[in-house]
Amino acid sequence: MTKKINGFFGIALLLVFANGCKDDVLPKPASQLRLDYPVAKYASFSNHCPFEFEMNDDAIIKEDKNCGFSIEYPKMKATIYLTYKTVNGDINKLLRDAQKLTYEHVIKADDILEQPYINNGNKVYGMFYQVDGNAATNAQFYATDSIKHFVTGSVYFYAKPKFDSIMPAADYVKNDMQRLLETIKWK
Template identity: 30%
Template structure:
């Protein structure tokens, strides 16, 4: 009888361990599946939503159109300043961080912000296989510095722009984890198109 009780105890213990392992495996499977649909499957270009845009709400010194698939959120950095916001893409677990600075009649301040914007991008040159910086002209006549980073980096695309007198705006796309650009190429191209649309529809407010 004692042997039988020990046998049942061991059997129950073994079953408990098996159930624990199964639960853990299911949890990992759920995490993997969630990641697959968020980045793995979407990174292959599957199920990318149609691109449509909406105007930024009033009250900002800048206006542009941004993706209807992005959530406008307040910036949470401890360095946050007025009119800083984040555009979060839940489908891709990616965020565009927008930082604004008023530089009215202060050329030295404007120069500092431009230098800092470029320096922030080039901080990633340790992991980036290459970094390309170019200047583009928007349909509304604005100039913008566009920075593309390649390789295993968390931020593949950034830009900054200014009217040269009053306003400065920087945008940086970040994914939660650094990844080879090739793995997320369709998603990067998708959000990059959204960011270019932001630039092309950008207007400064007095």
């Protein structure tokens, strides 16, 4: 009987060791869709309006009233909105309004980074705002020559803002906005 018990324990011990060598089963962590976008190619855009700029070839531009534009990114469900205003001695009001529009997002934003832009050669002066966090927009800017022209731009996504999940698309469009600002020329 001792041999049967030893044999039983031997088999049981062998089964324990055999099962112990398997990898532990762990639940897979939640994953996110990887979003890769093509390298941006830019082309100059000009029409009857008093300014021109470069924009991404993959974007679709639509002119609104008074030289405003919607630059759409259908694959990313995003749109850059450009607004043009003529300066009529009211540059301080236009600057205040542009800054106010940006800082209305401070409630949801984690941080707002200001990047001044100065291009003395083309007489373009402005500010680029990077808005971090779950705000409705992640980038805005204004550009002016302080005498005649004033342009504002902002990007909006057609999705509930979850900064970490839209970050690749937000960065892509933010880079396009920065390029747009840096290539504005007055006519």
